[in-house]
Amino acid sequence: MPIIDIKNLSFSYAGAPRPSLNNINLEVEKGEFVIVTGPSGCGKTTLCRCLNGLVPNFYTGELTGEVSVCGLDIRRQPTSVLSRHVGFVFQSPENQLFSLTAERDVAFGPENLGLDREEIRKRVEWALKVTGTEVLRDRAPYELSGGQQQRVAIASVLAMEPEVMVLDEPTSFLDPKSSREILGVVAKLNRELGITVILVEHRLDLATRHSDRIVVLDKGVVALDGPPRNVYGKEAHLIGIGVPKVALLFHLLRQDGLQIEKIPVTVEEAEKELRRILTD
Amino acid sequence: MIAVESLRYVYPNANEVLRGIDLTIEDGDFVAIMGENGAGKTTLVKTFNGLLKPTDGRVLIDDVETKKTSVAALARSVGLVFQNPDHQLFCETVRDEVAYSLRNFGYPLDVIERRVRGILETLDLMPYIDSSPFMLSGGERKRVALASVLVSNPKHIVLDEPTIGQDYQQKDRLRNFIVQLNAQRKTVVVVTHDVEFVAECKPRVVLLSGGRITADGTAEEILTDGALVERASLLRPQISLLFSSVSGLPRDVIDVFSAKAIISNVVRGRK
Numbered sequence: 001m002p003i004i005d006i007k008n009l010s011f012s013y014a015g016a017p018r019p020s021l022n023n024i025n026l027e028v029e030k031g032e033f034v035i036v037t038g039p040s041g042c043g044k045t046t047l048c049r050c051l052n053g054l055v056p057n058f059y060t061g062e063l064t065g066e067v068s069v070c071g072l073d074i075r076r077q078p079t080s081v082l083s084r085h086v087g088f089v090f091q092s093p094e095n096q097l098f099s100l101t102a103e104r105d106v107a108f109g110p111e112n113l114g115l116d117r118e119e120i121r122k123r124v125e126w127a128l129k130v131t132g133t134e135v136l137r138d139r140a141p142y143e144l145s146g147g148q149q150q151r152v153a154i155a156s157v158l159a160m161e162p163e164v165m166v167l168d169e170p171t172s173f174l175d176p177k178s179s180r181e182i183l184g185v186v187a188k189l190n191r192e193l194g195i196t197v198i199l200v201e202h203r204l205d206l207a208t209r210h211s212d213r214i215v216v217l218d219k220g221v222v223a224l225d226g227p228p229r230n231v232y233g234k235e236a237h238l239i240g241i242g243v244p245k246v247a248l249l250f251h252l253l254r255q256d257g258l259q260i261e262k263i264p265v266t267v268e269e270a271e272k273e274l275r276r277i278l279t280d
Numbered sequence: 281m282i283a284v285e286s287l288r289y290v291y292p293n294a295n296e297v298l299r300g301i302d303l304t305i306e307d308g309d310f311v312a313i314m315g316e317n318g319a320g321k322t323t324l325v326k327t328f329n330g331l332l333k334p335t336d337g338r339v340l341i342d343d344v345e346t347k348k349t350s351v352a353a354l355a356r357s358v359g360l361v362f363q364n365p366d367h368q369l370f371c372e373t374v375r376d377e378v379a380y381s382l383r384n385f386g387y388p389l390d391v392i393e394r395r396v397r398g399i400l401e402t403l404d405l406m407p408y409i410d411s412s413p414f415m416l417s418g419g420e421r422k423r424v425a426l427a428s429v430l431v432s433n434p435k436h437i438v439l440d441e442p443t444i445g446q447d448y449q450q451k452d453r454l455r456n457f458i459v460q461l462n463a464q465r466k467t468v469v470v471v472t473h474d475v476e477f478v479a480e481c482k483p484r485v486v487l488l489s490g491g492r493i494t495a496d497g498t499a500e501e502i503l504t505d506g507a508l509v510e511r512a513s514l515l516r517p518q519i520s521l522l523f524s525s526v527s528g529l530p531r532d533v534i535d536v537f538s539a540k541a542i543i544s545n546v547v548r549g550r551k
Contacts, residue, residue: 016415039447040419091418091445092364146317169418172444173363175316175473177513202447205476205518240449245476245518245536252540258547267521274526277547 003164003196004028008065011046011055020046022220033190033197035207038217039240044200048166052086053079070163087157089167093149097141102133102152105141109160127159131185147178154185164196180206205244208265216241233263246270281306282328282436286337289323297323299491308465310458312478315488316513321471325438329358359434363441365425369413374424377413381432399431419445436467443474455481479503479517479534487512500532
């Protein structure tokens with residue numbers, strides 16, 4: 001059974017003139033790393049909010065269709081139950097951290113599950129270790145850099161031991177080097193712990209190498225869905241998504257009549273392909 | 281002209297964020313200020329409209345020292361768009377938000393309505409004129425914030441991270457719009473981490489690191505210099521990485537369209 005199963009999902013925010021999501025069908029298997037992208041206002045954030053029940057439990061409106069995550073119907077479960085299964089990392093870590101030390105922030109989730117002291121301690125240690133934030137444990141979140149804050153935010157979600165992690169543009173406010181590091185941490189959680197990852201991103205140049213699948217939303221519908229190479233080989237850039245520059249380059253060269261065997265999705269792949277066409 | 285002379289800025293908690301900045305930006309310049317998180321980029325641009333006054337040194341806007349004038353007076357010549365639109369938006373509708381500064385400046389109602397519609401049209405926001413800004417997506421709110429500053433037609437425009445949350449088409453629009461503003465001799469200063477956006481726009485690039493300027497040059501010079509880029513926590517544009525790793529190609533190429541033209545020429549020339 002898919003870990004995320006969405007059937008005929010439509011949603012309109014209360015008072016909105018048109019639906020934000022329009023008949024979405026999507027199945028995600030356990031352990032997948034899925035990038036969700038699409039133009040501004042396409043419904044990416046709304047889709048994420050459905051996955052932990054923020055829509056429709058907190059953001060109200062009209063929802064039709066079915067959303068099941070980890071076997072739970074999001075409409076029948078309170079967000080408090082869903083939060084044990086689905087971890088949510090926001091764009092701005094400032095919105096997520098509030099304690100006086102990083103360690104306390106990471107402990108907050110497990111404490112609220114009512115776990116015993118030893119278990120809380122174990123989970124906090126583990127989450128700090130996996131995200132490389134052990135050295136930051138006694139620091140106040142506001143003293144940390146954006147990249148460090150985002151790592152602590154990920155640790156605080158990880159301590160809940162979620163099966164699914166949803167990240168809504170987690171690197172937007174970070175410099176490119178910190179962005180690369182954060183995406184590396186997320187990829188490690190996916191690869192080594194088998195956590196299913198739903199990553200909302202505009203900047204696909206750094207994220208693509210980690211993912212199996214890209215879902216492109218446009219005006220509330222799924223416009224494209226497939227492995228990155230297939231999606232970038234189509235007219236994805238016309239929908240308004242930031243296809244990695246190397247993929248766009250080879251797409252344009254192909255349109256120009258050059259024989260391109262496969263659209264590269266990373267710089268390394270592009271080097272090989274470029275050497276080939278220059279020496280052919 | 282924006283002139284920054286020996287600028288130091290120390291926050292009340294004794295955190296010295298700017299440690300001696302000298303920078304001149306001429307009218308009609310297009311400058312990107314880049315650097316790592318915490319480098320002092322946002323602090324620097326907040327001194328341009330007088331929100332922050334220098335601890336030491338001077339900032340002059342069109343020969344007027346910011347310490348000797350008010351933020352309200354500077355607002356007519358320097359428009360600053362914040363990184364986070366939610367720090368800026370507060371009205372009930374997009375129309376009210378965008379009209380706010382013009383109403384304060386006392387423009388006639390018909391002029392206000394015409395200018396509000398004009399800027400909303402340009403930024404692809406007309407469908408939302410009567411919506412609440414808080415109903416909009418992050419990227420749309422960001423454009424409303426931009427519209428609310430541009431509508432009063434300031435001479436110098438400062439955009440803090442304008443591409444965050446914007447998709448490819450919106451970035452393209454933003455790029456064209458900046459080109460138009462430049463053509464009208466407006467100064468455009470952009471604070472950004474978005475290396476690929478800079479690679480496409482090719483502004484003058486000022487690198488800031490640890491509160492000091494570490495480099496100032498063309499986008500091609502700066503973004504192809506691996507050591508400089510690394511120290512500023514940036515990454516080189518993908519096209520630059522690609523062109524420097526394959527022999528026989530020029531090293532100063534940073535954007536897709538130039539890259540495509542060069543490769544096509546090489547391949548065709550061989551046949």
